[in-house]
Amino acid sequence: MLITVKLFATFRENRFKEARREYPPGTTVADVATELEIDHGLIGMIFIHGRAAELDRVLDEGDVLALFPLLGGG
Amino acid sequence: MLSNVELQRYSRHILLRDVGGPGQHKLKAARVLCVGAGGLGSPVIEYLAAAGVGTLGLVDDDRVSLSNLQRQVIHTTANVGKLKVESAGERIAAINPHVNVELHPFRLDAGNIEDLVRAYDIVVDGTDNFPTRFIMADTAYACRKPLVTAGVLEFYGSLTTLMPYEADANGQPNPSWRCLMPKEPDTAALTCSEVGILGSVVGVLGTLAACEVLKVITGVGQPLIGRLLMVDIRDMGFDIVEYYRNPASPVFGQA
Numbered sequence: 005m006l007i008t009v010k011l012f013a014t015f016r017e018n019r020f021k022e023a024r025r026e027y028p029p030g031t032t033v034a035d036v037a038t039e040l041e042i043d044h045g046l047i048g049m050i051f052i053h054g055r056a057a058e059l060d061r062v063l064d065e066g067d068v069l070a071l072f073p074l075l076g077g078g
Numbered sequence: 079m080l081s082n083v084e085l086q087r088y089s090r091h092i093l094l095r096d097v098g099g100p101g102q103h104k105l106k107a108a109r110v111l112c113v114g115a116g117g118l119g120s121p122v123i124e125y126l127a128a129a130g131v132g133t134l135g136l137v138d139d140d141r142v143s144l145s146n147l148q149r150q151v152i153h154t155t156a157n158v159g160k161l162k163v164e165s166a167g168e169r170i171a172a173i174n175p176h177v178n179v180e181l182h183p184f185r186l187d188a189g190n191i192e193d194l195v196r197a198y199d200i201v202v203d204g205t206d207n208f209p210t211r212f213i214m215a216d217t218a219y220a221c222r223k224p225l226v227t228a229g230v231l232e233f234y235g236s237l238t239t240l241m242p243y244e245a246d247a248n249g250q251p252n253p254s255w256r257c258l259m260p261k262e263p264d265t266a267a268l269t270c271s272e273v274g275i276l277g278s279v280v281g282v283l284g285t286l287a288a289c290e291v292l293k294v295i296t297g298v299g300q301p302l303i304g305r306l307l308m309v310d311i312r313d314m315g316f317d318i319v320e321y322y323r324n325p326a327s328p329v330f331g332q333a
Binding site: 013014021045 | 114207269
């Protein structure tokens with residue numbers, strides 16, 4: 005299934021801003037992060053079609069997944 | 079009423095379409111709570127003071143340190159060791175003596191936040207940690223106060239405006255902080271003291287946060303409601319990501 009993955013801030017470094025990627029059915033958000041070598045502990049926000057989701061969420065064909073690191077400084 | 083001196087001071091606002099005299103009166107009547115007088119807080123406080131916001135409440139329990147001065151431009155070398163709210167208060171008085179300053183030299187917690195938030199019209203978040211952001215966002219929601227919230231790290235920043243107690247033009251409730259982050263992170267977030275930050279990044283995000291506050295007070299334009307601005311200073315890019323009310327998200331901290 006085809007998933008659009010959008011990355012922000014540090015997650016873009018040595019990866020990409022946006023890519024359409026093929027994943028097997030049953031793939032979770034955590035699986036995508038692992039495949040992209042993103043430390044799960046660094047993930048601050050997860051959106052699927054602009055709605056917050058958790059790491060264990062199973063993705064569907066055509067989902068737009070956005071991953072943001074924690075930006076906690078002020 | 080604006081005095082002759084104030085009319086002169088704010089003439090570029092009064093000339094500005096959509097702001098004008100009525101907008102300037104709204105600014106003078108406004109009470110804004112600035113949580114954090116550090117990196118983000120510096121430009122927020124300076125621009126709101128210069129703009130003529132009538133009352134600025136400053137919350138911070140920290141003191142100015144030498145390592146702050148690379149980015150916290152409201153503070154000076156001479157003020158190292160002084161309470162940040164006192165240092166920032168001196169700067170406000172120097173910028174604009176028409177601004178009433180209320181100093182709150184303590185850390186926000188569940189016991190003191192509600193009375194404080196209720197005493198102001200708008201809250202602007204310049205904190206450096208997520209536990210305070212969650213308390214602040216939940217309380218601002220419960221008290222029906224707009225919250226402008228930003229975060230920064232290294233070369234990056236984020237900004238959004240929350241008014242979850244109102245609905246959009248289609249009658250759909252606006253998203254809350256917990257539609258961005260349903261619960262507090264399990265792991266402690268990296269901080270600027272651990273991984274660093276380019277000094278001017280807080281200037282960009284803090285200035286944009288001040289713009290949002292001024293817009294909300296005056297009613298000019300569209301604030302970043304349901305829109306998350308992601309700023310990438312490293313490659314110089316600005317992205318706006320739309321986000322929506324999530325019915326599954328906990329409200330007021332209850333899952």
